[in-house]
Amino acid sequence: MNRTQDTAAQSCAKPGKPLTLDEARTEIDRIDRQLAELYQQRMQAVEAVADYKKEYNLPVLQPDREKAMLEREAGYVASPYRESWLRLLREILALSREHQQRKIHQDVVAYQGMQGAFSHMASKTRFPGARLQNHPTFEDVIQAVLTGQADCGVIPFENTNSGLVGEVLDLLAQYPVYIREVIDQPVEQCLLGTKDATLKDVQWVYSKDQALAQARRFLEELGAQPVPYPNTAMAAKYIADAGDKTRAAIGARENAELYDLKVLSTHIMENANNTTRFLVIGREPNTEGSRFSMIVTVKNEVGALGRIIETISGAGMDMCSIQSRPRRPYPFEYYFYIELADFCDQAQIRTLLAGLEAVCGRIKPLGPYNRQEAPKDPEEKETC
Numbered sequence: 526m527n528r529t530q531d532t533a534a535q536s537c538a539k540p541g542k543p544l545t546l547d548e549a550r551t552e553i554d555r556i557d558r559q560l561a562e563l564y565q566q567r568m569q570a571v572e573a574v575a576d577y578k579k580e581y582n583l584p585v586l587q588p589d590r591e592k593a594m595l596e597r598e599a600g601y602v603a604s605p606y607r608e609s610w611l612r613l614l615r616e617i618l619a620l621s622r623e624h625q626q627r628k629i630h631q632d633v634v635a636y637q638g639m640q641g642a643f644s645h646m647a648s649k650t651r652f653p654g655a656r657l658q659n660h661p662t663f664e665d666v667i668q669a670v671l672t673g674q675a676d677c678g679v680i681p682f683e684n685t686n687s688g689l690v691g692e693v694l695d696l697l698a699q700y701p702v703y704i705r706e707v708i709d710q711p712v713e714q715c716l717l718g719t720k721d722a723t724l725k726d727v728q729w730v731y732s733k734d735q736a737l738a739q740a741r742r743f744l745e746e747l748g749a750q751p752v753p754y755p756n757t758a759m760a761a762k763y764i765a766d767a768g769d770k771t772r773a774a775i776g777a778r779e780n781a782e783l784y785d786l787k788v789l790s791t792h793i794m795e796n797a798n799n800t801t802r803f804l805v806i807g808r809e810p811n812t813e814g815s816r817f818s819m820i821v822t823v824k825n826e827v828g829a830l831g832r833i834i835e836t837i838s839g840a841g842m843d844m845c846s847i848q849s850r851p852r853r854p855y856p857f858e859y860y861f862y863i864e865l866a867d868f869c870d871q872a873q874i875r876t877l878l879a880g881l882e883a884v885c886g887r888i889k890p891l892g893p894y895n896r897q898e899a900p901k902d903p904e905e906k907e908t909c
């Protein structure tokens with residue numbers, strides 16, 4: 526008798542006699558309890574493996590070990606269950622890897638761009654002890670969070686001058702991530718030159734187009750030519766590499782230290798309240814928070830958007846922002862990002878979403894969260 530038959534013999538009350546429905550279900554429940562216990566024991570052993578891998582910086586995936594294990598296990602289960610047993614084991618291995626990734630990277634924060642970029646600074650300020658992991662694109666940051674390579678991601682969402690980062694909103698609509706927190710980071714742009722430069726020497730100024738636009742008046746008074754560059758940190762690095770005192774960059778003060786440059790002038794942008802709002806995104810939603818955001822599509826009916834707004838105000842909610850974005854691939858159709866204030870708990874959210882389901886197309890909750898706001902400059906002039 527092989528191992529499979531042996532186990533079956535132990536579990537059947539009377540060999541040869543088919544089980545009644547109740548007996549079969551009792552048997553299934555008994556086995557499931559054992560599986561649950563064994564699964565937990567397995568995951569605890571996996572956690573010990575993850576701790577070891579973290580300490581010795583080893584990769585989570587061990588293809589040789591997985592191959593050997595699947596070959597061995599194939600011999601333990603006879604046809605017709607062998608294939609499904611191997612499928613189950615592959616799923617268990619995937620869950621094991623996912624769990625290890627999360628355990629190993631629970632203090633990792635992903636951001637887009639390079640060291641010295643504003644996303645890097647926002648991540649450093651909010652998560653001082655964390656390991657910061659940079660990625661080339663916003664989508665890569667989201668993927669890092671979803672695959673467990675990072676515990677959370679920090680991405681820019683809105684700037685007081687240049688408005689919403691549309692690409693980020695599109696990604697929030699597309700991927701199953703949630704807003705865990707919102708941080709407002711004041712943006713102080715400085716003119717950064719080589720160590721031997723003075724303001725008078727500067728003829729060309731490199732930076733991201735928005736930063737150049739925000740410092741337009743300063744550059745005109747200086748008589749320097751703006752030169753667009755992909756981002757502020759890259760511009761600072763370029764100036765350091767070029768080592769030419771007639772060229773300077775606009776960027777954060779921190780870049781001076783990072784790239785061994787001199788701060789030639791501070792606060793050079795026109796709007797003193799220049800602030801970028803960053804989102805901390807995660808795989809799971811918070812259970813509570815004072816704000817709630819969602820993305821909705823509107824039914825193609827007359828007055829549909831009006832009904833959404835009425836439902837929100839009818840539920841006594843304060844809608845503090847509504848923004849529209851083109852809904853690809855449908856020409857001239859839009860989806861909406863809606864932000865509500867004064868939230869308390871899950872029950873309120875459930876009631877609101879139930880009301881909205883009747884009047885919206887698709888609803889994607891982005892979760893409740895809290896927001897850390899930057900202080901405003903009372904001297905700031907209104908633009909309209």
Ligand SMILES: O=C(O)C(=O)C[C@]1(C(=O)O)C=C[C@@H](O)C=C1
Nearest residue numbers: 574585586587588590591618621
């Ligand atoms: O043995 C390991 O190194 C593990 O990480 C455990 C385990 C498993 O769950 O069995 C998970 C992932 C590896 O690819 C191989 C095996």
